[in-house]
Amino acid sequence: MVQAKSWVMVKHFDGFPKDSDFQLKVEELPEPKDGEVLLEAVFLSVDPYMRWVFWNKLPEYCKTAETLSSKNPAFPVGSHVVSHCGWRSHSVSDGADLIPIMADWPSDVSLSLALGTIGMPGLTALYGIEEVLGLQKNETLLVNAAAGAVGNVVGQIAKIKGCKVVGSAGSDAKVAYLRELGFDEAFNYKTVPSLEEALKKAAPEGYDCLFENVGGYFSTVALPQMKTFGRIAVCGSISTYNDGTPQTGPYPHFTMIVKQLKMEGFTQNRWQHKNPESLKRMMAWLKEGKLKCREHVTKGFENMPAAFMGLLRGDNIGKAVVAV
Numbered sequence: 001m002v003q004a005k006s007w008v009m010v011k012h013f014d015g016f017p018k019d020s021d022f023q024l025k026v027e028e029l030p031e032p033k034d035g036e037v038l039l040e041a042v043f044l045s046v047d048p049y050m051r052w053v054f055w056n057k058l059p060e061y062c063k064t065a066e067t068l069s070s071k072n073p074a075f076p077v078g079s080h081v082v083s084h085c086g087w088r089s090h091s092v093s094d095g096a097d098l099i100p101i102m103a104d105w106p107s108d109v110s111l112s113l114a115l116g117t118i119g120m121p122g123l124t125a126l127y128g129i130e131e132v133l134g135l136q137k138n139e140t141l142l143v144n145a146a147a148g149a150v151g152n153v154v155g156q157i158a159k160i161k162g163c164k165v166v167g168s169a170g171s172d173a174k175v176a177y178l179r180e181l182g183f184d185e186a187f188n189y190k191t192v193p194s195l196e197e198a199l200k201k202a203a204p205e206g207y208d209c210l211f212e213n214v215g216g217y218f219s220t221v222a223l224p225q226m227k228t229f230g231r232i233a234v235c236g237s238i239s240t241y242n243d244g245t246p247q248t249g250p251y252p253h254f255t256m257i258v259k260q261l262k263m264e265g266f267t268q269n270r271w272q273h274k275n276p277e278s279l280k281r282m283m284a285w286l287k288e289g290k291l292k293c294r295e296h297v298t299k300g301f302e303n304m305p306a307a308f309m310g311l312l313r314g315d316n317i318g319k320a321v322v323a324v
């Protein structure tokens with residue numbers, strides 16, 4: 001028997017989440033039966049999508065976990081997996097929802113990156129660029145929430161592809177990080193006197209591509225800065241996730257007609273059949289020094305709600321993870 005801790009939502013969020021919306025539970029887990037494995041979390045992920053996943057069901061999330069005991073030969077004791085089984089310190093699985101960590105994961109690369117650059121957020125950046133935008137060399141790309149888990153990888157991949165990259169982020173420290181990563185232009189959207197002027201100044205020629213993570217007001221101001229036939233990959237809309245009442249216009253249609261823009265929403269799992277090859281490609285970029293990683297690590301399973309709320313507030317530079 002093992003004592004398992006789990007976080008559950010006891011009250012639906014009303015606007016921004018609060019400590020009192022979460023409750024920590026402790027339960028005894030039975031030994032795994034034939035075909036099952038007992039997992040212990042090593043790193044847990046907090047992601048913006050959990051804001052709306054929490055709404056309907058128990059939190060679903062990614063964690064890298066180590067197999068503690070196993071009656072499933074596919075997952076021997078000591079092996080590492082990515083699992084989606086709730087905010088839990090320990091869990092029992094029949095293996096169906098487990099993804100083994102890449103077989104030749106280098107020993108000098110933290111397993112936490114399987115939740116970040118070499119995991120779901122990195123894949124989101126790659127598929128948004130390659131499958132949705134079809135980004136071409138010498139094009140100009142704009143990405144917002146650029147210092148976050150997805151955004152920083154978007155900018156770095158666009159640089160690998162020979163593009164001009166403009167990033168916006170919510171603090172001067174984040175802007176400095178974007179410059180360190182090789183972004184051509186970066187600005188703090190919270191302190192620029194005019195978002196419109198900042199976008200114009202960063203790319204007077206206009207934008208071929210927008211990798212949209214923020215939505216809302218940012219999107220309204222950015223669309224008119226697109227070039228004719230510009231492409232927009234709608235990855236996220238974090239500026240609207242905590243709204244009790246949906247934001248209203250201005251609506252984008254007229255700008256889209258005049259500029260003949262193409263806008264496509266996507267979720268990264270559309271291309272999951274490509275994940276093994278894509279993760280290898282990104283690991284190679286990491287080892288070659290073309291892809292840099294930064295993480296915002298919160299220590300302790302007890303601090304998961306705080307880490308989650310910090311992410312929604314913008315505390316993180318790079319991927320927000322919890323180390324158990």
Ligand SMILES: NC(=O)c1ccc[n+]([C@@H]2O[C@H](COP(=O)([O-])OP(=O)(O)OC[C@H]3O[C@@H](n4cnc5c(N)ncnc54)[C@H](OP(=O)(O)O)[C@@H]3O)[C@@H](O)[C@H]2O)c1
Binds near residue numbers: 048169234235
């Ligand atoms: N479509 C998909 O498959 C997929 C997959 C993963 C993520 N996503 C989406 O991609 C976006 C980025 O996710 P992530 O995991 O990389 O998170 P992240 O960027 O690491 O963290 C969220 C960031 O959003 C910014 N933010 C928070 N509130 C904001 C607001 N009101 N206005 C503008 N920016 C705000 C904050 O940065 P600042 O300090 O810069 O404001 C914060 O650090 C999210 O919208 C997420 O839902 C989509």
